[in-house]
Amino acid sequence: MMNYLRLLYANLVLLLLAVPAYGNLPQQQLNLEFNTLTNRDGLSNGQVNCILQDNRGYMWFATQSGLNRFDGFRFRNFFNKNLDEKTIPNNSVDDIQQDWKGNLWIHTGVGYCIYQYDKETFDRHPEKWLSSVGVNGTIYKVFIDSNKNFWFMLYDQGCCFVEGQTLKSHLFSYKDMGIKKGELVSSITEQHGTAVLSFNNGTLCRIDGVHKKVLWTNPYLTQNHPNKDDGTFSFIDSRNNYWVLTNGEAYIYCSAQKKWYVGMHAFMDNQKVAMPTRERVLIRDIATSKDGKTWIATDHLGLLVVDYAHKICHQFIKYDNIPGSMPDNSLQKVYIDRNQAVWIGTYKNGVAYNSPSFTKFNTIDLGDVCTITQDKLGNYWCGTNDAGIVCYNPKTGLRINYGMAQTGLSSNIVVSSITMSDGTMYFGTFNGGMARYRNGEWKSFQASPNGLAHQSVWAFGEDKYHRLLIGTLGGGVQIFDPKTERFIKTLNLDNSKIPSNYISSFCNLPSGNVLIGHSQNVSILDVNNFSLTNQNTTKGGMTFPSPSINDVIVDSRGICWMATPAGMTMYDPDNGQLEIINELNGTQGAVGCAVVEDQQKTVWLISEFIVTHVQLTKNNKNKWELNMTSYNSMDGLQEHQFNYRSAYLSPNGDLAIGGQDGINIIHTKMERNANRHVKALFSGLVLFDHPLMAGEEYEGRVVLESSLESSRKLDLSYKDNAFTIQLSSSDVTVPSRNRFLYRMEGVTDKWMMTASGRPEVTFTNLSPGSYTLQVKVVNGDGTVCDDISELKINVNPPFYLSIWALMVYILLACGTVYLYRKRALDRQKMLFERERMEANIKKDRELNELKLNFFTNVSHELRTPLTLIISPLVSMIKREDDEDKKRKLTLIHRNAERLLNLVNQILDFRKIEQNSGKLTLTQVEVVSFMENICRSFQVLGNNKIQLVFTSTFKKLVMSFDVDKVGKIINNLLSNSYKFTPDGGSVSVSLDIVKEVKIKGIAKDVLRIKVADTGKGISDEDKVHIFDRFFQVNGTEMQPFGGSGIGLNLVKSFADLHGGTASVEDNPGGGTVFTIDIPLKQGDTDAEPAFEQTKVDEGGNAAVKENILPDSAAESTADGAGDLTQQSVAPTGRLRVLLVDDSDDFREFMTEILSENYIVEQAVNGKEGWDKLQEGDLPDIILSDVMMPVMDGNDFCRLVKETPRTANIPFVMLTARLATEHKKEGFENGADEYITKPFDIDLLNLRIRNLVKWARKGAGKEEETHPTSHFSHPDVIPDDANSQGTSGQEGDGTGEQAGVPEYVMTENDKRFINDIDIYIRDNMGDPETTVESMSSHLCISRVQLYKRMVSLTGTTPSEYLRAKRIHRAEELLCTGEFTVSEIAYKVGFNNPRYFSKYFQDEYGVTPSQYKKDHQR
DSSP: OHHHHHHHHHHHHHHHHHSOOGGGOOOOOOOOOOEEEOGGGTOSOSOEEEEEEOTTSOEEEEETTEEEEEOSSOEEEEOOOTTOTTSOSOSOEEEEEEOTTSOEEEEETTEEEEEETTTTEEESOTHHHHHHTTOOSOEEEEEEOTTOOEEEEETTTEEEEEOTTTOOEEEEOHHHHTOOTTOOEEEEEEETTEEEEEETTSOEEEEETTTTEEEEEEOHHHHHSOOOSSOOEEEEOTTOOEEEEOSSOEEEEETTTTEEEESHHHHHHHTTOBOSOOSOOOEEEEEEOTTSOEEEEEBSSOEEEEETTTTEEEEEOOOTTOTTSOSOSBEEEEEEOTTOOEEEEESSSOEEEEOTTTOOOOEEOOSSEEEEEEOTTSOEEEEESSSOEEEEOTTTOOEEEEOHHHHOOSOSOEEEEEEOTTSOEEEEESSSOEEEEETTEEEEEOBOTTSBSOSOEEEEEEOTTOOEEEEEBSSOEEEEETTTTEEEEEEOTTTSSOSOSBEEEEEEOTTSOEEEEETTEEEEEOTTTOOEEEEOBOTTSOBOSOSOOSEEEEOTTSOEEEEETTEEEEEETTTTEEEEHHHHTTOTTOOEEEEEEOTTSOEEEEESSOEEEEEEEEOTTSOEEEEEEEEOGGGTOOSSOEEEEEEEEOTTSEEEEEETTEEEEEETTSOOOOOOOOOEEEEEEEETTEEEOTTOEETTEESOSSOHHHHOEEEEOTTOOEEEEEEEESSOOSSOOOEEEEEEETTOSOOEEOOTTOOEEEEESOOSEEEEEEEEEEOTTSOBOSOOEEEEEEEOOOGGGSHHHHHHHHHHHHHHHHHHHHHHHHHHHHHHHHHHHHHHHHHHHHHHHHHHHHHHHHHHHHHHHHHHHHHHHHHHHHHOOOHHHHHHHHHHHHHHHHHHHHHHHHHHHHHHHTTOOOOOEEEEEHHHHHHHHHHHHHHHHTTSSEEEEEESEEEEEEEEEHHHHHHHHHHHHHHHHHHOOTTOEEEEEEEEEEEEEETTEEEEEEEEEEEEOSSOOOHHHHTTTTSTTOOOOOOSSSTTOOOSOHHHHHHHHHHHTTOEEEEEEOTTSSEEEEEEEESOOSTTSOOOEEEEOOBOTTSOBOOOOOOSOOHHHHHHHTTOSOGGGGSOOOSSOEEEEEEOSOHHHHHHHHHHHTTTEEEEEESSHHHHHHHHHHSSOOSEEEEOSSOSSSOHHHHHHHHHHSTTTTTSOEEEEESOOOHHHHHHHHHTTOSEEEESSOOHHHHHHHHHHHHHHHHHHHTOSOOOOTTTTOSBTTBOOTTGGGSOSTTOOTTSOSTTTTSOOOOOOHHHHHHHHHHHHHHHHHTTOTTOOHHHHHHHHTSOHHHHHHHHHHHHSSOHHHHHHHHHHHHHHHHHHHTOSOHHHHHHHTTOSOHHHHHHHHHHHHSSOHHHHHHHHOO
């Protein structure tokens, strides 16, 4: 019984939905929404008396206070200025007419004036023009008809007609019109090319001006309803009915009935038109639209629209707080423009606007609609987001809701639906199963093992066998047979090739297969065997913009359309065309929701807030061109966003789209002819943010002689480099949705779009020249109009680039050419001679270049042979007892050293020749630097030549290149010793001289003088002494002179420092060389710091006495004994691996080293590496760098990277001197880098110390402390010689017990103290190295090495590391810092290395030491 009642109820509901309720259908309603323009938008006054659209498309509003022009985006207001005759004569405006020239006839409170459109000025005296066309008298009324003919009403004369084109006039007198003289005309209206005059007394008169006839005069109202008011106003509607209005009543003459009606109600009742009100209607204005409707502006009753066809009168009044309603109930004017848009002037609240194209669609509020389908009766069934299913009858408006109680679903979130070919409907939900509706009965399906695969059903489809395709959100695809009600197939990730279980849509293909959209692109299902083919890319291999598909279809052309989170995509597999629709219709970032093809083969794309209609055509390149029209909420679509897949095309062609506000129904067969002939207007010019009017003077000149729109040209000065062209269109709407495409020919050919809401283009810094600005209108629906508006822009150049200036330039150029030609012949001979000379110079230069390259290459090759000469000589001299042989060997050794010095000079000279001589500036203490150099030369004198060094200051720290200044002094001292006989003297002095002119600039300089008592230099030779390769005659000591390179290097290095080098005679005989070096090297150099010596009684700085010690004493201080005795030699014979490609060098080194070492040889790095693999490892490796097969750098890197050989000391012996070569060697892991030739004793010393520390690090030798000479790192004990050397006490029982004690001099103590202070102050800086120590002490790295080994028995690097370890031990005892913090504080970059060295020194790790000794 219950099932029967339920079935009966369902059938009754369907019957109600199917049968329209004709008796209760409401009459057809006219739904209008109005936009407004008020003072806030720029309107000068709220009372609008008259409205006009001019021939360009601008809207003009006459108000009680000012005249206004509106271009769709902005207002331009015109007001009276008392002292300006070109302004409007009065601000009260009530009438506007436009003549055939485009000028406006404006009626104000003081009469008529003419607005001259081109000049944008007002002519307050139109009578001059009137008299020229035969109109004489005072006018009080002007009417201009649609043919632009003039109708002038003249006091006491009548009506004067002036034909617009010929300007021929004809006067209709009162007698001609049958009117009593003196009666005034209140209004004039047009009827089919004639004019109907309404007189104040109510008489109407119709005149044919072209044929000069008075057609009729009607005195009915004067006779029957005399008007006691000021005037009457007549209008004619679409049915030729005459409406005569007074302040109290309306009189309507029905032309069809030839009958007068008093009052609007009487006439409407006769016409059977239903009136919305029975109140008396006071009419203020009437207009007629092309569809036959009559629009009536009333006083206090709003707007009335009479629809004769549907026998109804609509009323639109003001509703507070309701957008789109009429802004005022008291209206002044109603106007229909060319596009049939309605403009209404109100009494207080500005302008109201409505366009028939403004609202194209209506929104039906059915809730948040997620899916739509339609039954056989035409009812829409809408699945909602929260209210179940809504059935809606579009004819009756009746709707019925079905919730979970009726459907059996477990969720009211209905997201999918389908109507099968037999009429059965299915609905899917989110997490609520699936329901079927058939013959009025509901049946639900829930997820189960043999049933529905998932509770969320996201999409439906029907295959060619009429089976139901089910797409789930997580369960894949299912095929359901409605006949057997069984789920016959399930396709998911586990049992098929489908790449995703999240299905979004189905689309039937012409082949009968089904296209499936899911979260991993698309797949094609063969419904015969249920096989799947996945499509992830185009045929060309391009990926689609997004793999996630919201909706997908293949249209009748075979084009695939995809709606994705990345927008809309079109892909044609036939020609490979792939289009991103969002980039074409300006909706970048919009999510694609649905795609539908209608019955006209056009496509509708639904995005979140926009619906785009796409029409396709093919071009001659076989590519599709897309003509798109877009619609949004401004066209009546719902405000909030549309939902995914919520679109349905009904059998009658209507497209229903669901969203959060309900549904929109679009009639796809409706004609939509886009207006493609809207023109762009140039509505104004803004120059430097100043709006300009035509004729306005700006900075002393008139920029616009006439309006921009009229002249279509703009002439600017080069100073006007920032201007804006304001744009508008001939289609003025409110609000304006138009945008503009523009390009500036002469600048770019690319079309650019103006920003939304910014109808203007701005240009800055245009170069002088002629340009053309082209502009096209883009309608609000996206249609690009065909018409192009052009504006010629000319930017004038400055005077110096004008035509006259160019003519002067041409004349000057011609004169210059003439003079040049005149002199060309004279210069040609000179040029020929110069070229020949330059050719000779070039040849000489090339020859010199070849010579220098040869000398340079030879110099490099000489360094190794010199090593084989000098090193054996040193050994031979030491062992030779025969004085005669020893003297000869010494002579050979001295000349070999000279040869080595010459080689070094050639290399330095070559660097300067190749412009590679660059300064490496270092802050250096000058006195110590010079003292060290001079001290090294004392030995050279061999006590036969006295060397004196003096300085006027105690200390000076300044910036210079240590290497180059050292070579300057070395060269000068070498020359002095060379040319000074025995018993002579050489002096070096330092002084600071103020304001020395160098190249015209006064500078403070360090002056270095090197003087000798030798033979001297002749005045003739002084001129060329610094020239390259210049040599003076030798002395008895040096009979062969020099190379001529050394002094040239001195001059070059001085010049590099911005200084000078000079030579003069020594008053006591000999020569004085003077070097001036600026105290500051450039603006960024620090100020030099110096300490002045004592001042004598006369106020002068005392010259410092000779600060060099006696030669004998110095030789003791330097430890002039056998250096090998000062090192701590490891016990036993050491194994040395010698690797060098020179057979002579290997033979010599083997002979020398074999006395103390076991020597193994290898020809190259590869052979050396092989020897390391064969047997016992050597104690040290000596290797050349440049070798075949494997060079020394690669060999060293291989040794240091191999754990077995990493601890073997590696010494590089090479002839490569450059700093970058040394750096490369140390970077590859070398422990020492010794350049050839070298001192054999020094090499032995380095070998022993390197082996000692290597053994100590490996735990093979008893621990020693390298700094045990001193008890504190910052203080040198007075009795330094009382301590034993490294690791021994004073009892002489240590490893070097047999070595004689060495007594430190004061200079030695000062030297060690300087090192300790420097280490203390810079210990925490990881950049504190042996190189920085040698730079600080102003000595070379080799000199530092020698002195440190001789004084302390340790190398500088070992000494520095020992100081750091000792300081770390003190910090560990305090317990204030962690081990890592202490490592960084004492200058270690890596705490791991710190721990290793600390454990080597103290036998325990730092952490354990800290634990044991923490205070």
